[in-house]
Amino acid sequence: MLPQTGYKLWLDYRKVKNSELLQEYRNQIQSVYIQPDTKTLEIAQKELSVGLAGLLGDKPTFLERQNIKNAIIVAKIKDLNKEYQALFESSKIEENGFQISHVKENIIVTSNDDIGVLYGVFHLLKHLQMNLPLKKLPIFDAPKIDLRILNHWDNLDRSVERGYAGNSIWKWHKLPGYIDQRYIDYARANASVGINGTVLTNVNANALILTPMYIKKVAALANVFRPYGIRVYLTARFSAPIEIGNLKTADPLNPEVRNWWKAKIDRIYKEIPDFGGFLVKANSEGQPGPQNYGRSHADGANMLADALAPHKGIVMWRAFVYSEHDATDRAKQAYNEFVPLDGKFKENVLLQVKNGAIDFQPREPFHPMFGAMPKTPLMMEFQITQEYLGFSTHLVYLPKLYEEVLQADTYQHGKGSLVAKVIDGTLDHKKISGMAGVANIGSDVNWTGHPFGQANWYGFGRLSWNPYLSAKTIANEWLRMTYSTNDEFVTPMIKMLLISRAAVVNYMTPLGLHHLMDTGHHYGPGPWVSNLSRPEWNPVYYHKADSLGIGFDRTPTGSNATAQYAKPVADTFNNLETCPEEYLLWFHHLPWDYKLKNGNILWNGLALKYQEGVGQVREMQSLWEQIKPYLSAEQYQEVAMLLSIQLKEAKWWRDACMSYFQTFSKKPFPKGMETPKHSLKYYKSLKFPYAPGIRPSWH
Numbered sequence: 108m109l110p111q112t113g114y115k116l117w118l119d120y121r122k123v124k125n126s127e128l129l130q131e132y133r134n135q136i137q138s139v140y141i142q143p144d145t146k147t148l149e150i151a152q153k154e155l156s157v158g159l160a161g162l163l164g165d166k167p168t169f170l171e172r173q174n175i176k177n178a179i180i181v182a183k184i185k186d187l188n189k190e191y192q193a194l195f196e197s198s199k200i201e202e203n204g205f206q207i208s209h210v211k212e213n214i215i216v217t218s219n220d221d222i223g224v225l226y227g228v229f230h231l232l233k234h235l236q237m238n239l240p241l242k243k244l245p246i247f248d249a250p251k252i253d254l255r256i257l258n259h260w261d262n263l264d265r266s267v268e269r270g271y272a273g274n275s276i277w278k279w280h281k282l283p284g285y286i287d288q289r290y291i292d293y294a295r296a297n298a299s300v301g302i303n304g305t306v307l308t309n310v311n312a313n314a315l316i317l318t319p320m321y322i323k324k325v326a327a328l329a330n331v332f333r334p335y336g337i338r339v340y341l342t343a344r345f346s347a348p349i350e351i352g353n354l355k356t357a358d359p360l361n362p363e364v365r366n367w368w369k370a371k372i373d374r375i376y377k378e379i380p381d382f383g384g385f386l387v388k389a390n391s392e393g394q395p396g397p398q399n400y401g402r403s404h405a406d407g408a409n410m411l412a413d414a415l416a417p418h419k420g421i422v423m424w425r426a427f428v429y430s431e432h433d434a435t436d437r438a439k440q441a442y443n444e445f446v447p448l449d450g451k452f453k454e455n456v457l458l459q460v461k462n463g464a465i466d467f468q469p470r471e472p473f474h475p476m477f478g479a480m481p482k483t484p485l486m487m488e489f490q491i492t493q494e495y496l497g498f499s500t501h502l503v504y505l506p507k508l509y510e511e512v513l514q515a516d517t518y519q520h521g522k523g524s525l526v527a528k529v530i531d532g533t534l535d536h537k538k539i540s541g542m543a544g545v546a547n548i549g550s551d552v553n554w555t556g557h558p559f560g561q562a563n564w565y566g567f568g569r570l571s572w573n574p575y576l577s578a579k580t581i582a583n584e585w586l587r588m589t590y591s592t593n594d595e596f597v598t599p600m601i602k603m604l605l606i607s608r609a610a611v612v613n614y615m616t617p618l619g620l621h622h623l624m625d626t627g628h629h630y631g632p633g634p635w636v637s638n639l640s641r642p643e644w645n646p647v648y649y650h651k652a653d654s655l656g657i658g659f660d661r662t663p664t665g666s667n668a669t670a671q672y673a674k675p676v677a678d679t680f681n682n683l684e685t686c687p688e689e690y691l692l693w694f695h696h697l698p699w700d701y702k703l704k705n706g707n708i709l710w711n712g713l714a715l716k717y718q719e720g721v722g723q724v725r726e727m728q729s730l731w732e733q734i735k736p737y738l739s740a741e742q743y744q745e746v747a748m749l750l751s752i753q754l755k756e757a758k759w760w761r762d763a764c765m766s767y768f769q770t771f772s773k774k775p776f777p778k779g780m781e782t783p784k785h786s787l788k789y790y791k792s793l794k795f796p797y798a799p800g801i802r803p804s805w806h
């Protein structure tokens with residue numbers, strides 16, 4: 108038997124073990140009707156063939172007629188037999204939505220469009236993979252968010268910024284002639300969770316991707332992805348007209364610049380008729396942008412939007428901006444910059460906003476822009492790759508983080524104005540909606556480095572389809588599809604996934620601390636770092652520890668960042684009685700002997716939170732031991748090794764941070780916290796010059 112490499116992701120289609128259920132499936136769905144008259148339906152047919160063969164042990168029979176019994180009938184509504192059509196026409200299936208129902212001893216998978224049919228097929232296969240009884244049908248489902256997009260921070264030299272799973276999967280040098288099987292498997296995996304777009308290149312963009320040679324390569328990828336319902340997008344470097352167009356300026360109001368982009372975009376659409384559009388990082392961390400010419404973000408975005416509009420392309424303009432020339436709290440800067448522009452963007456512009464106002468920390472309160480731009484479609488940007496979360500070494504189940512943000516209440520229009528409703532566009536009746544995830548995918552055999560990183564890709568896809576799903580539901584699906592349907596396996600594993608996010612928050616940045624990571628690579632702790640050129644790149648900027656206490660005062664006595672939230676939210680955060688303790692030091696600077704809700708003083712409470720994080724990793728280890736019998740030796744061993752590194756590093760975080768903070772608090776470690784093994788000097792001396800994921804120039 109080949110070792111389980113993880114390459115097949117959640118689409119392993121293992122044979123159903125329960126013999127009664129297997130019999131039920133075999134009796135009812137051994138044959139299939141599908142007319143593969145489009146590429147998408149061909150893919151659906153192939154998936155059914157592979158999936159049913161795996162799950163039932165025998166290849167299904169494909170039939171030519173619909174008047175059959177005990178079969179799966181897969182077709183668009185308009186291609187169903189008249190008698191079936193009548194049943195589905197009235198059910199008003201939305202675009203790319205599907206319905207799976209029992210009709211006259213058959214199971215019908217249908218939709219108005221091919222992609223909806225393909226999604227339905229994947230959904231039916233998931234139902235079987237999870238070993239659910241067929242009587243649990245019918246199922247109606249449709250995506251609640253229009254754009255469900257992966258962002259690859261992949262460079263043309265195949266390095267991946269913040270990538271921890273090997274090189275980029277895009278083999279630019281061999282494209283367009285050579286189509287790697289990975290492209291197909293990637294598209295298939297994405298389609299299985301409803302992801303319908305991919306930005307192929309890094310937000311720190313390279314203008315060369317827009318040259319004819321590269322556009323041909325992009326077109327080849329677009330051709331692979333099209334039948335899977337996936338559109339291709341690129342990052343646009345704002346200064347491209349200068350760099351590859353020989354113009355003297357990239358001023359968005361300059362007619363020559365506008366013409367250059369128009370011609371460039373028209374050319375792209377000649378090669379890629381369904382090109383999705385651009386993702387742009389402008390005037391952020393050294394990237395060029397409209398402000399270089401005294402223009403606003405709206406001027407820049409609208410210029411591209413105008414050129415894309417005739418082709419139905421869109422602009423995703425990133426709101427991740429902050430400036431070293433701006434002395435205001437970094438957490439306030441994006442809001443200050445963009446909220447006054449609400450209503451000024453063209454219809455095909457979305458602002459892409461990170462989940463929190465700083466930068467993909469283990470925990471951040473939701474970004475205040477989410478409650479503040481009723482006239483502009485706001486896309487969520489989550490990070491799937493674990494830049495600040497232990498790379499692909501630590502097991503951290505991110506849907507828990509995503510769920511927390513999506514369920515947060517902005518109070519924009521009173522109670523119940525959830526971030527999820529901002530994102531799916533329902534809160535202010537937006538015409539277009541989107542969610543982006545910074546991919547954790549690379550050339551590693553198992554795609555994501557840590558085998559459990561796959562759950563984060565899967566979970567992002569599911570939440571971009573339906574932002575109201577619970578992290579627990581998603582964990583249950585992924586575990587059953589990927590590993591085993593045995594409850595004795597699934598129950599402890601759900602527990603492990605759900606505590607993993609709390610664990611990382613506790614052992615890295617508890618009680619609202621943030622950005623304590625060491626320089627450049629962002630891997631281990633570096634709370635002492637204070638020597639970087641930009642103040643807001645230094646951890647000391649964020650924790651503000653001193654002899655009196657610790658934390659960032661963002662209330663009206665401090666930076667007043669809380670004023671960017673709706674009043675009920677601001678009031679909750681401002682008031683120490685009501686501020687959730689998980690955000691305490693995000694919003695307040697408090698004395699070391701401040702009394703926490705459980706009666707501990709802050710210093711002791713902080714230490715015990717770090718300790719709790721370490722304890723949670725131990726708990727994850729013991730849960731992993733418990734499910735050993737359900738795994739192959741390799742599967743068990745791989746994660747067991749990673750968990751023991753995670754434990755070691757959780758202790759490292761605790762010991763380094765607490766030893767450093769102790770230089771201010773001057774208090775002893777409380778009972779219950781294990782004593783650090785090394786001196787602060789030792790922790791400060793640790794260096795990781797070749798940690799993965801950073802730009803070569805930063806080494």
Ligand code: BDP
Nearest residue numbers: 268269310311388427466467
């Ligand atoms: C930060 C990363 C940096 C990215 C930046 C961004 O450290 O590599 O370029 O975000 O999102 O988290 O633009």
